[in-house]
Amino acid sequence: MNKAITDGIQLTPSPYANGLDQYSSSDGTPGSPSYNGAANAAFVPADQDFGGALELLKTESTQRLRYKGETPIVPGCYLQIKVRIKAISGNLPTVRIAAYAARSNGTPVPGVVSTGPNTALTTYGQVVEITAIVGIGNRTGVDMVWGPTAAYGHFGIDLLGQNGGVVRIDDIEINDVSSVFLGDVVSTIDVRDYGAVGNGTTDDTAAFEAANAAANGRTVLIPNGVFRLNGDVTFDTRTKFEGTVTMPTEAILLLRRNYDLPNYIEAFGNEELAFRKAFQALLNNSDHESLDLGGRKVALTGPIDMQAAVPSRSRYSTRRAIHNGQLIALADGDWATTTITAQATYSPGNPRVLSNVANIANIEVGSHVTGAGVGREVYVRSKNVARGEITLNAALYDAAGTQNFTFRRFKYLLDFSGFEVVSKFVLHNIEFQCSAVCSGILLAGAGTIFTVRDCFITTPKDRGITSMGGGCQGMFIERNQFLSAEDSLAVSARSSIALNVNANDAKIRNNRATRFKHFAVLSGKNHLVSGNHFFQGDTIKGGIRSAGVVLAEPYASFIFTNNYSDNAFLEWTNERDPEPAFSGGFSFSAMEISSNVFLSGDVAPSFSYIVVKPHGADHFLNGVNITGNQFRSINGSINRAERIDTSFAAMNLTRTRNVRMQGNNFFGVVSQVTSPYTIEHEENTPQQSWLIDTGSALPFQARALSIDAVAVRGGVRNAAGAVNWDAPFVRAQQGPNANQVLVVFSEPVEGKIGLTVRIDNDLV
Structure with a gap:
């Protein structure tokens, strides 16, 4: 690139032969004195070395020579000022390139270097070439760095030293030497050319935006250095980061042309921070619907608070996705579960509220709640510190009165709990490597159609996917692998759960889960659970087994089909009913269990594959279809494939209505039942x-x-x-x-x- 050629910019000053009125003995600004008619200056038309030359007698301590013409300073353009000079007689001076740096309004640019290196003349008649380079950017080899406010300069030389010396000066040359600084000036521009400093403290936001505006399809280079950006920066062209950037949490870096995690890692130099900033850009950018992790493994030292990464938003309902990579919890990170035991009061008349909660300020939203009369997978959905109230995701079945509750806040790789609403969000083709020190994903308080697809949730310490509220409405959990951290433990010692659901309409399909305490704890209605394989056995002869899928509400409207339940059972309860005895409604109803494989081995004879467990009296079965299933027990027979667990209450068998159990196959099952x-x-x-x-x-x-x-x-x-x-x-x-x-x-x-x-x- 040469601006004199490509843009027609006049760089070289007028020759002396055209008149000395174009040359100032001061700073070169309009109105400054010229050398035209000066007693100490004359034009020499035929110097043997220079041809036309200016002969100048030094009469001032700093004898200035400046071209009055305005030589433009353009971002990305670096100018070399070259002067050939020789001493004729008298004292030998020291010479340097010098200039007046001007802003667009003619005022001087403050605080910039306006002179080049000094060169002493040592011999009469010897031609010496004096040079200096000027430009906006702080590049190695640039003598005068003027920054982005410079618009033009008045260029020339200074003579220093004793007065009385006579010199002759050739016509001043100014050349575009940008190619020295840019390996490929056609395809790349450098943020330093637009005033970026890269010292880690100076705000380079304006320079980055200027580089983007000037790129015109070229790649923007961010060279070595640390560039502080105090505001939002958007790049509409490709970027190449050799240095890194720092930004406040609320500031957004948007890389529109190469939006993916590897580029954000290059930009921020830290995988964890890069993930946060890339996610922030995803939720503040209409150009991209997904963040590609680029196959990268992101090591996390603590939970990613997804809402804190996007402080400008508390709700998000436009489809967005993150895919193609691995998130791994470092074992020495901040993953410790926070546990608080506090007294609170529960009333079945206000079934999802704990009141008069002690130490409520220290109880975190998203905490898992246990206590007498508390069912499985009950969480703190929100809290009101001023009123001392906690809102739960579910009612309690037998907790009326005041008691101590335990609140455990598990730590998750991705924590969406800070959002009020997240809808239509997709996680796919990601491994969540929990390293047995943390859990996987915590959903927002509300939202629809959250999707986890084709992911590995590997060795979660406590939970794979947790819904603490209604963020699971219409959720899709498909083709995932849930790999337990408790494989080596006996069933009775396990505590981890792959996933839970509170709201309606979940689709849980074609997943595989190994040796959790439970695969899924489901509340809400209208769920479709199909094609899953979950196995939960151990090597203990005659050992107990745990539920693979737990239904926590009696009216289910539930389809359970084509699953492979291996050493686990389907448990149907009403453990989220604040008044669990039947008092009207449909009772245990709307259940389809069809075409599943139920297999067990080395279990106690009392084990069954389908267990109904009422928590209150007078409930009955109503609208249940159990057909086409394969029930098989190996290494010992079991008494029944199905049973009612009367630990809390018996069923009212006189009210059984519309129940079909037929067309099933039984192997190693003593009572091979059917109805009709x-x-x-x-x-x-x-x-x-x-x-x-x-x-x-x-x-x-x-x-x-x-x-x-x-x-x-x-x-x-x-x-x-x-x-x-x-x-x-x-x-x-x-x-x-x-x-x-x-x-x-x-x-x-x-x-x-x-x-x-x-x-x-x-x-x-």
Whole structure:
């Protein structure tokens, strides 16, 4: 690049032959005295070395020579001022390039260097070349750095030393030498050319913005140094960082043309800080919908407070994604769980509030809550310190009164809890390497359609994905691997949970989870759980097992299909009901369990794959379909595939309604149950009332609540051997366990009948 050629800028001053009125004996500004007619200056038209030359007698301590023309100073352009000079007689002076640095209004640029290096003349008649380089940027080799406010200069020389010497001076040359400083000036510009200093303290924001404005498609180079940016900076062109930048938390660096984490790491020189600033840019940029981690591994020394990284926003509902990399927790980082035990009061009439909470200022939002009558995965959703109240994500089932609660704040790699709302956010193709020292992801207090897809959540200490409120509404959890840190522990010693849900409409599909205490704890309704493989066994012979999936509300509207539940069970509870006894509504209802593989090994005979656990009295099953499943126990049989856990209360089996359990296969299961249940019964001696026992064939050890049909096989005959053509009538719920039925004929008969018995009654 040569500005004299490319932009037509006049750089070289007028020759002396055109008149000395263009040359000042002062600073060169308009109105300053010229050498035209001066007693100590004359034009020599035919010097043997220079041709036309200025002969000058030194009469002042600093004899100045300045060209009055305004030589422009342009960002990215570096000028070399060159003067050839020789001593003729008298005292030998010292010579330097000198100039007047002017702003656009003609006033001097303060505080800048305006002279080049000194050169002493030592021999009469010897031609000496004096040079200096001037420009805006602070580059090695630039003698006069004038900064971004410089607009033009008046250039020339100073003669120093004793007066009385006579010199001759060739015409002044000014050349564009920018190519010396730029390896490829066509494709790259340097922020130093626009006034950036890079000393770590001077604010270079304006210089960066000026470089961006001038780039016109070229790459902007940020050279070695530390560049302080106190304001927002946007680059519309590509950047190359050799140095680094520092910024306040609220300031945004936006790299529109090469927006990805590797470039932010180059910009900030620190992976953790770079991730924060790249995320900040993602939420403040309409040009990019996703942050590419570029396959990089980001080592974290503590949780990333995602909202603190974007202090200008507390809500975000535009689709954004982070993908393609690894976040790893350093073992010596700040990951310690904060634990506080505090007294509080709970009233079922205000079911999601703890009041009169002691030490509330130190209890963090997002803390996990435990105490008497507290169900699983209850968290602090918000708090009001002034009122001493904590709002929970769920109600408590048996905690009325005042007691001590324990609040544990787990630490997460990505913590969104500072946001009021985050919607339509996607994390995909990321490994969350928790290193058994922290948890994975904590969701915002509210939001819809948060998505975690194709990720590895590896060895979380406490939780994989936590919803502390409603940030899980419509959430997608798909094709992820949840790898437990508790593989080597017995089931009874495990405490980690892969994920939880509080709101409605989650889709949990095609995930794999290893040896957590629970794979998923789900509240809310209308969830689809399909294609998942979770296994939770251990090597203890006859050992206990934990629930793989926990449903925490009775009305489920839940589909559980095509899953592989390995040494785990599906547990259905109402542990988030502040008044857990049935008092109206649908009770345990709207459940589809179909086409799953249930496998167990080395378990106690009491183990079951489907467990219903009411926390209050008088509940019943209502609208349950269990079909097409494979139940298999190896290395020992189990008694039942399904059961009711009566630890808190029994079910009301007289109200069972619309329940189907049929078409399932049982292997290593003693009671192979079905409903409707078709049974054949034969009496070999004439009896008027036939009492028929269903044994253990009815699901959930329920009642023989209704009889659909009675079919006579080949006729029944009375004591005389005559066929009895009368239709019998039936009575259900007979015997001490109500699992027998009575078929009554008009007279004593013998023979064979078939009948269909059900545990439900659609008319209830």
